[in-house]
Amino acid sequence: MLNIRIEKTTAPKAKPQDESKLGFGKIFTDHMFVMNYETGKGWFDPRVVPYQSLSLDPSAMVFHYGQEMFEGLKAYRTEDGRVLMFRPNKNIERANNTNKRICIPEIPEEDFLQAMQAVVSVDKDWIPTAPGTSLYIRPFIIATDPFLGVRPSDTYLFIVILSPVGAYYASGLDPVKIWIEDEYVRAVKGGIGEAKTGGNYVASLKAQMKAHDEGYSQVLWLDGVERKYIEEVGAMNIFFKINGKVVTPMLNGSILPSVTRASCIELCKSWGYEVEERRISVDELVEAARTGALEECWGSGTAAVISPVGNLRFEDEVMEIGGGNIGPLSQRLYDTVTGIQTGKVEDTFGWTVEVK
């Protein structure tokens, strides 16, 4: 158990009035959780303090070699006023896997959960209530040694910030257009693709800009070795429904294991679908689209939960899926996952954790 010191702000900010204008990650609440680490001492001084700027040495290692990790999950307000987090232990487990990969000290699972709960509890009045809105929780760790040599840092900061976020789609679930990238790659097996770290995102920017210029909202990555097998979308894992079966790339060491992905797989199986986690080549996909076997396609990630894909482009091949409409299975997944998250659908899987 952490002994968390709580220092409340004396200058609370005005909360956003119009929940339809929240957007994503633009507004932050009044408080944040902070905890320090030093080699030999471990994690210490857990505290909830007013949201504020950090003061770091310009030589702090995170600025130079990118030793940082992050997580992302949400808290929801139910109709009867409770606050629920969705599968936080999956995020904590993944966080510690990231930490191991990039040589950041792990945080005990119960301490990590307690830290998130403490700051969400202090700022629970910031949780928006309009349909589709939530409180996004962003835990992250940065290396703070003032040193320009390359080695793991001996000091770190663990911080949790909170952002009230809007409905991802203003007008229902609009299918997105996705660009399959054949020049740049995001990650390779043995690299850091499996870790949730900023480095993977900086690697993705160039292709993301290229896709935007072509009128596509996101990039679907191919494997970094053969440039042949489907990996994942920028910040989502990808699913296909082909000939009645649910198919998603297997976790192969370069794909980020999404919590929403795991939830989709469990739900689809519970509904009697055959779910295949395997390699799927872009050629197989093009062929399935040509013959009409490709029935649905969607992305899975915390931000949008389920993001239906209406158009996939690979080189000169444009694959239209579902005639611009969201498929029935994508819709059912969206309704069920968001229903469980907000307490409207019974949580038979035990996925939600209440914040008191």
Ligand SMILES: *Cc1c(COP(=O)(O)O)cnc(C)c1O
């Ligand atoms: C966070 C993330 C996802 C989605 O994971 P969730 O746990 O479902 O939010 C997918 N891909 C990448 C690269 C990510 O960083």
